[in-house]
Amino acid sequence: MSVFKSKMAAPMSNKSTVKSNYAVSHKLKAFYTGGKVSVTSDGQHVLCCCRHSVTFLNVDTGKVDYSVEHDEDDLVTTFILTPDQNHLITAGKSLLLRKWDWRTGKCVRTWKAIHTAVVHSMAFDVTSTLLVTGGSDSNIRVWDIIQHHCTHSLTGSQGVVSVVKFHPDASLLHLYSAADDYKIRIWDLFTSRCVGVLDSHVSVVTSINFLSDDGDWRLVSSGRDSVVILWDVKLKAPLCEMPVYESVEDVVVINRNQLPKKIRENTSADSVVLTVGEKGMFKLWDIKTCRCLLTQSPRDTAGPSPSPTPLLGGEGYTTVLLSAVTSTVILVNNHHNIILHSITDTFTVHRQFVGYNDDILDLCFCGESNDLVAVATNSPQLKVFSLNSGSCSILYSHRDIIMTVDASSDGKLLATGSKDNTVRVWSVDCGVYQCVAVGTGHTHAVHSTAFSKIGSVFVMSVSEDCTLKQWDIDGLKVKTTDEPQQLTVRWTLKAHDKVINSVCVSPNNKLIATGSDDKTAKVWYSDSGTMLGVMSGHSKGVWCVIFSPVDQCLASASGDGTVKLWTLTDFSCVKTLQGHDCAVLRVHFTGRGSQILSCASDGILKLTNVKTLECIQTYDEHTDKIWALAGNKNDDLLLTGGGDSTIVVWKDVTETEMTELKLKAETQITREQDVSNLLQQKKYLRAIAMVINLEQPHRLLTIIREILCEAEGEERLCDTLCRLTLDQTDALLRFASVWNTKAKNSDVSQLVINIIHRNHPPSLLSQLSNIRPSLEALIPYTERHYERLSRLLQQSMVINYTWQCMKHSTNTTSQHITTPQHITNTTQHSSVTHGEEGVRSIDMDPLIEMDSSESDCSTEGVQPVECTPADTETSTGESVNLTPLRRSQRSAVHRPLLDPPTGHVTPAKVTKMCVGAVVTPVSLRRLRQRNKLPLNTTTTHH
Numbered sequence: 001m002s003v004f005k006s007k008m009a010a011p012m013s014n015k016s017t018v019k020s021n022y023a024v025s026h027k028l029k030a031f032y033t034g035g036k037v038s039v040t041s042d043g044q045h046v047l048c049c050c051r052h053s054v055t056f057l058n059v060d061t062g063k064v065d066y067s068v069e070h071d072e073d074d075l076v077t078t079f080i081l082t083p084d085q086n087h088l089i090t091a092g093k094s095l096l097l098r099k100w101d102w103r104t105g106k107c108v109r110t111w112k113a114i115h116t117a118v119v120h121s122m123a124f125d126v127t128s129t130l131l132v133t134g135g136s137d138s139n140i141r142v143w144d145i146i147q148h149h150c151t152h153s154l155t156g157s158q159g160v161v162s163v164v165k166f167h168p169d170a171s172l173l174h175l176y177s178a179a180d181d182y183k184i185r186i187w188d189l190f191t192s193r194c195v196g197v198l199d200s201h202v203s204v205v206t207s208i209n210f211l212s213d214d215g216d217w218r219l220v221s222s223g224r225d226s227v228v229i230l231w232d233v234k235l236k237a238p239l240c241e242m243p244v245y246e247s248v249e250d251v252v253v254i255n256r257n258q259l260p261k262k263i264r265e266n267t268s269a270d271s272v273v274l275t276v277g278e279k280g281m282f283k284l285w286d287i288k289t290c291r292c293l294l295t296q297s298p299r300d301t302a303g304p305s306p307s308p309t310p311l312l313g314g315e316g317y318t319t320v321l322l323s324a325v326t327s328t329v330i331l332v333n334n335h336h337n338i339i340l341h342s343i344t345d346t347f348t349v350h351r352q353f354v355g356y357n358d359d360i361l362d363l364c365f366c367g368e369s370n371d372l373v374a375v376a377t378n379s380p381q382l383k384v385f386s387l388n389s390g391s392c393s394i395l396y397s398h399r400d401i402i403m404t405v406d407a408s409s410d411g412k413l414l415a416t417g418s419k420d421n422t423v424r425v426w427s428v429d430c431g432v433y434q435c436v437a438v439g440t441g442h443t444h445a446v447h448s449t450a451f452s453k454i455g456s457v458f459v460m461s462v463s464e465d466c467t468l469k470q471w472d473i474d475g476l477k478v479k480t481t482d483e484p485q486q487l488t489v490r491w492t493l494k495a496h497d498k499v500i501n502s503v504c505v506s507p508n509n510k511l512i513a514t515g516s517d518d519k520t521a522k523v524w525y526s527d528s529g530t531m532l533g534v535m536s537g538h539s540k541g542v543w544c545v546i547f548s549p550v551d552q553c554l555a556s557a558s559g560d561g562t563v564k565l566w567t568l569t570d571f572s573c574v575k576t577l578q579g580h581d582c583a584v585l586r587v588h589f590t591g592r593g594s595q596i597l598s599c600a601s602d603g604i605l606k607l608t609n610v611k612t613l614e615c616i617q618t619y620d621e622h623t624d625k626i627w628a629l630a631g632n633k634n635d636d637l638l639l640t641g642g643g644d645s646t647i648v649v650w651k652d653v654t655e656t657e658m659t660e661l662k663l664k665a666e667t668q669i670t671r672e673q674d675v676s677n678l679l680q681q682k683k684y685l686r687a688i689a690m691v692i693n694l695e696q697p698h699r700l701l702t703i704i705r706e707i708l709c710e711a712e713g714e715e716r717l718c719d720t721l722c723r724l725t726l727d728q729t730d731a732l733l734r735f736a737s738v739w740n741t742k743a744k745n746s747d748v749s750q751l752v753i754n755i756i757h758r759n760h761p762p763s764l765l766s767q768l769s770n771i772r773p774s775l776e777a778l779i780p781y782t783e784r785h786y787e788r789l790s791r792l793l794q795q796s797m798v799i800n801y802t803w804q805c806m807k808h809s810t811n812t813t814s815q816h817i818t819t820p821q822h823i824t825n826t827t828q829h830s831s832v833t834h835g836e837e838g839v840r841s842i843d844m845d846p847l848i849e850m851d852s853s854e855s856d857c858s859t860e861g862v863q864p865v866e867c868t869p870a871d872t873e874t875s876t877g878e879s880v881n882l883t884p885l886r887r888s889q890r891s892a893v894h895r896p897l898l899d900p901p902t903g904h905v906t907p908a909k910v911t912k913m914c915v916g917a918v919v920t921p922v923s924l925r926r927l928r929q930r931n932k933l934p935l936n937t938t939t940t941h942h
Contacts, residue, residue, distance in 0.1 A: 018591045019607060020654045021617055022638060028385065028647040031055040031064050032355025036078050036319075037332050041085055043323030046330060046338060048355060049076050054090060056102065059328075059340060062353060062390015068100045068107075080122040080131075082145075089131060089145075091119035097133070099145075111148055115139060125166040130189075132175055134161030140177055142189060152192050157185065165208045167233075168217065176219070178205035184221060186236070196236045201225055207251045211271045211287070220273055220287070222248040228275060230287055242290040246277040252322045252329070254284075260346050263293055276317035276331060282347075296347055335379065337394060354383055354392045360641025365632040366407040366414055366428050373639060374414050374428070375647065376402040376628075382416055382426065384433060387649065397424055397435040397484075400445075406459075408451045411633075413473075415459045417446025423461045423471060423487065427478045436478050439471045439487030448503045455509075458490065458526075462500035462514055468493055470512075470529070491529045495522060502544045511568075513554055515542030521556045523568065533571035537564060544586050550593040557584035563598050565610065579606050579615050586629035590638075597638065599626035605640060621648050668694070679703065684720045692728050697735040704748055714751070721752065722759045729756060730768040737777035746785045753778065 035049030045056040045065065052075050056066035070076060074092040081088055081102075088102040091113060099109040113119055115135035123132050130151070131143040140161055142152035159180025167174040173189040184205060186196035203225035210233075211218050218239070219231040224247040230239045252274050256264060259272065267286045272293065276282045284294035319332040329341040336355035341347045358378035366374045366384070373385045382395040382402055400419035407414055413436075414426040423439035423446055444464035452458050459471040470490040479485070496516035503514050505526065512524040521542050523532040540559035547554055552568040563577040563584055580600040588597045590607075595616070599605045603622035608615050624643030631638050638650035671694055678687035684707055691700045707717045724732065733756060740749040756765070765771055 017654060018594055019616070019652055021652075021657055022607070022619065022650040023653045024621060025637070025649040025651040026063070027621075027649070028357075028390075029064075030356045030645045031057055031353075032332075032336050032338065034336060034356075035076070037321065037330075037338070038079070038081060039321045039323050039330060040081065041325065043326035043328060046321075046353075047079065047081065047088075048338075049079070050355075051075060052092075054079050054088065054102075057338075057353065059351065059353075062351075062386075066102055066105065068102055068105050070094075070098070077118045078120060078122050080124060083124055083126060083128045089122060091122065091133065093118055095119075097143075109148060114141060114150060114153075120160050121162055121164045123164045123166055126168060126170050130166070132164045132166065134164045134177060134179075136160045138179065140164065140175070140187070142175070152187075152189055154187050154192065154194075156194055157181065157183075163205060163208050165210075168210050176208055178208060178221070180204060182223070184208065184219075198231055198236060198238075200229055200238050200241070201227070203247075206249050209251055209253050209273075211253045213270060218287075220251055220253060222251040222275060224248065226277075228273060228285065240287075240290055242273075242285055242287075244275055244277065244283065244285075246279045246281075247316075248275050248277045249316070249318050250320045251275050252320045254322060254329075254343070255324070258324065258327055258343055260344060262346065266293055267291075274320060274322075274329065276320045278316035280315040280317060280333065282317065282320065282329075282331060284347075294347065335381070337392075351389075351391045352394060353390070354385075354394070357383070357641075357645045357647070359627065359643045360645065360647060361402070361627050362404045363628045363639050363641050363647065364405055364407045364414075364630045365637070365639065366411045368411050368429070370411055370632045370634070370637075372411075372428065373647070374405050374407065375641065376405045376416065380418070380420075382414070384428060385647075393433050395426065395433050395435070397426075397438075398422070403445060404448045406449045406451055408456045409453055410456070413451070413456055413476075415449040415451055415461075417449045417461055417463075419445040421445065421463070423449060423459065423469075424484070425459065425473060425476065425487065429478070435484045437473065437476060437485040437487050439469075439489070441469060441489055441492070442467065447499065447501055450503050450505050452509045452526075453505050453507050457509065459487075460503045460505060460512055462495065462503045464499050466494055466496050466498065466500060466516075468495040468500065468503065468512070468514055468524070468529070470526070493529050495524070496520065498541070501542065504546050506547045507549055511547070513545045513547060515545040515556055517541035519558070521545050521554065521566070523554065523571070533568075535564075535566045535571050535573070537573050538562070540583070543584065546587055546589060548589055548593045555587050555589065555596060557587040557598060559583040561600070563587055563596060563608075575610070575613060577608055577613055579608060579618075580604065585625065585627060588629050588631055588638075590631060590635055592635075597629060597631075599629050599640060599642075601625040603642060603644070605629075619650075622646060675699070679706070684716070685723055688720060688732075689724065689728055692724075692731045692735075695731075697738050700732075700735055701739055701745060701748060704752065708748070708751075717751075718755045718759070721755050726764070726768065729760065730770050730774075732756070733768065733774045734770050737774045740778055740781045740785075743785065743788065746781070750782070750785070 031050050032048035033050050038047040044060070045058060048055050048057060052072055053067050053069040054076055055064045058065045068088060068090065070090070070092045074094045077091050077093060079088060079090040087108065088100040090098050090100065095113050095115060095118065097111055097113045098107050100107055113133060115133065115137050117136035119133045119135050121134040124130070129144065129146055131145045133141050133143070138157045138159060138161060140154040140157065141150050143149070144151050157177060157179035161177055161179045163178040165176045167176065175187040175189060176184060177187065178184045182201045182203060182205065184198035185194050188195045201221065201223040203223045205221055205223045207222045209220045211220060217233045219233050220228060221231065222228045226244050226246055226248065228242045228244055228248060228251060231237065232239050253271050254274055256267065256270050256272065263284065269286050269288045271287060273285045273287050274282055275285065281295060281297040283292050285291070286293055315333055315335065317331050317333050321330040323330065327343040329343060329347065331339045331341065338353045338355060339349055340351040342350050357375065360375060360377060362376040364374050366372045371387050373387060375383045375385060377383060378401055380398045380400055380402060382405065384393040384395065398416065398418040398420055402416050402418045404417045405414055412427065412429040414428055416424050416426065421440070421442045421444060424435050425437040427434055427436045442461070442463040442465055446461050446463050448462050450460045456476070457474045459473055461469050461471065469492045471487045472490050473487065476485070495514050496518050498517035500514050500516045503512065505512060510526055511532065512526050513521060515521045519536065519538045519541055521535045524530065525532060535556065538556065538558035538560050542556050542558050544557040545554060553574065554566045554568060555563060556566065557563050561578070561580045561582055561584060564573050565575040566572065567574050577596065577598065580598065581602060583601045584598050585601060586599050590597055594610055596608045596610055597605065598608065603620060603624055603626055605619040605626060606615055607617040622640065622642045622644050626640050626642040628639070628641040636652040639647065640650065641647045671690060675687050675690050678690070684703065687703060688700060691703065704717060707713050707720070710716065721732065732752065736749045736752045739745040
């Protein structure tokens with residue numbers, strides 16, 4: 001046991017608190033997925049197509065400030081800003097044109113494009129009134145953007161109309177277009193005819209630009225035939241052809257005054273042309289002498305992120321833009337990367353942005369201050385993002401997809417593994433990013449790498465070839481040379497029988513752990529490579545292994561959906577976390593080893609307490625697998641990345657929430673005291689307003705009851721509630737709908753609603769924001785309370801009727817005895833009404849004759865009481881129908897109504913004993929017998 005204690009001793013983090021919650025700080029999402037790119041006139045925003053939306057990227061912050069979105073299945077095919085920069089016009093797959101106020105994201109107008117295929121190109125004239133669209137149906141249409149109708153329909157092109165452009169002189173009304181037939185056509189909009197054809201290209205024309213030369217307009221065109229042609233617009237003839245020796249995708253014209261002094265001295269032309277193409281280099285040309293003034297590739301760029309090797313195939317540029325205000329050239333390449341070059345600083349790169357990352361396979365914090373993020377995406381480039389500026393440095397060296405990346409303990413070195421079977425070490429110190437060493441020896445793809453935790457001593461790597469290698473980097477010197485150094489292997493061994501997915505190093509550099517598809521995790525001595533133990537128990541392959549930063553345990557994540565904790569004393573499983581429903585891909589210790597963060601293939605991230613196995617929080621910010629999970633040194637930031645091409649930066653908000661809760665509790669106590677003081681001073685208006693702001697409906701209910709208990713409380717409550725603001729009345733009505741759900745509070749609720757209804761007109765109540773949900777909650781419970789009160793009223797009338805019957809039987813001074821069949825003085829239908837609120841009337845059925853066959857209820861010799869009209873009146877003067885109930889409703893219980901000691905008949909006793917009982921001649925006869933009264937004599941009241 002002491003051996004392991006000495007082995008697992010490790011430095012502690014300065015900040016190590018138990019986490020209660022993480023919040024999303026920001027996201028690095030895809031903002032450009034291919035297609036057109038444009039720039040605003042002030043150079044502050046770059047406009048990009050991103051599936052079904054157009055995004056506005058702020059070049060200073062690297063964040064998307066604005067976005068306009070089509071329907072999800074309506075992909076954006078092209079767009080254009082109006083020359084006055086106020087509106088954006090977009091075309092989609094649905095063949096609709098939309099006009100947007102892009103600052104608010106609202107669609108101003110939508111109309112049909114009339115084209116039979118998608119719109120491929122757009123252009124505005126200088127007056128911002130005419131819009132031209134070129135479609136894949138070979139048609140060109142001109143629109144009056146003010147009146148929103150088509151003014152011209154131009155046909156004659158062959159294939160997709162890829163380029164359209166208005167002549168800068170608005171008085172000419174000339175339109176230039178290029179299609180797949182390699183020709184540039186000139187259209188006169190006065191006559192709607194083609195007035196010229198420029199036919200010198202032998203491949204697709206990719207761009208058209210105008211420039212002014214001594215007062216005359218010239219046309220510059222480029223194509224995939226590797227030439228740039230300068231045309232005389234008046235003569236409609238070429239002036240010169242410049243061979244560029246690569247397929248040209250785009251051209252931009254730069255004024256001579258914007259060029260650096262060194263380049264400006266080498267040319268006498270008023271303007272120069274910058275071309276980009278398939279080779280991933282841009283070239284600057286003197287348009288008069290057809291001489292190349294500058295050729296620059298990313299390797300030659302002296303910026304913050306130079307590339308150590310030339311670009312690989314497929315790294316060509318697709319678009320070049322010019323921002324004259326900021327003197328910036330913006331380049332876009334095939335991998336959706338946007339690079340900003342400063343013209344005044346000899347075209348050096350000062351910022352790069354990655355529009356689309358594809359799958360995020362791995363990531364980690366790096367840099368001396370942990371403000372950089374190294375990301376391995378589904379590409380051969382290593383990308384290093386700055387969390388502060390959003391800019392990205394792109395490093396080229398691997399020849400195939402990078403599978404893994406890890407940072408050294410000081411953050412100055414990175415180790416990557418790739419499908420090209422190599423391990424590379426990178427320097428990211430002092431803003432100079434380059435590959436400094438390469439290790440070869442694996443025969444298959446490298447799946448995981450890990451630095452030593454104490455110092456940069458060695459790098460571990462595991463591969464698809466089932467081997468584990470240790471590379472020596474002790475004493476590695478960073479040299480600014482083109483060729484990286486060769487790494488040496490300390491030892492190599494076959495660690496597993498199947499693909500190894502993960503490797504990690506213990507906090508004290510003494511142990512190595514590996515996880516494999518063979519469902520096992522193994523622990524090795526780092527100095528010799530000797531196996532120390534095997535941990536088996538997962539039912540599927542192990543995706544990730546990691547040592548606890550403080551305890552003698554190892555965590556493993558598996559495809560069986562579990563995370564297991566293994567003790568390093570006997571390599572047994574001590575705990576199993578089973579919160580995930582699918583494969584767990586990554587696991588990370590946090591909170592000084594007391595908690596575990598785990599992510600799964602369903603995009604779920606969980607924070608779990610190790611001791612209790614209780615899931616503290618569950619996060620669902622990803623829409624696809626989470627492949628990568630990493631934390632920084634201070635344990636306050638977290639990174640996740642997955643198959644949705646999104647990097648989520650999480651911030652530990654535990655201390656913030658605790659501070660907020662403490663402040664909230666203190667504020668609550670202060671306000672509670674203020675409310676108590678106001679109630680003590682009888683300042684009910686301010687107290688009610690404060691309680692409403694505190695969102696305390698129960699406290700408000702108590703205050704209202706206190707007011708009602710005072711003398712003239714209802715009038716005072718009405719006066720107080722009428723002085724509330726409209727927002728406070730809205731909240732009060734919402735509270736009343738909550739009180740109304742309980743019968744014991746319904747009286748106060750209905751009173752409050754009544755006061756609001758009587759003192760506020762319907763036109764004012766309709767303006768309340770919550771009036772509809774409040775009424776929807778009030779109506780059903782109010783109807784229920786009304787029915788309940790109606791039933792109570794009916795029951796009270798039955799009791800009253802019974803009491804009057806008993807009172808009549810005992811207080812009558814002279815009565816005539818007749819048979820039951822001769823009872824005459826009864827009403828057929830009587831009703832009892834009460835008040836003016838519309839309480840239901842109680843209808844009594846006609847008299848039903850008794851059944852004289854009952855042996856114990858014989859009426860022989862018994863005469864019924866003959867009632868007088870006065871006997872049918874209640875104590876309140878209301879008429880009552882003295883109609884007995886039906887036989888099935890009669891009570892079989894007949895007991896004396898006299899109290900045993902005194903023999904007095906009391907109303908309370910009658911009320912208690914006669915609910916549901918029926919007063920009949922038989923019951924009267926028994927009553928007389930039991931009280932020893934003569935049957936045919938009068939009864940006196942006791």
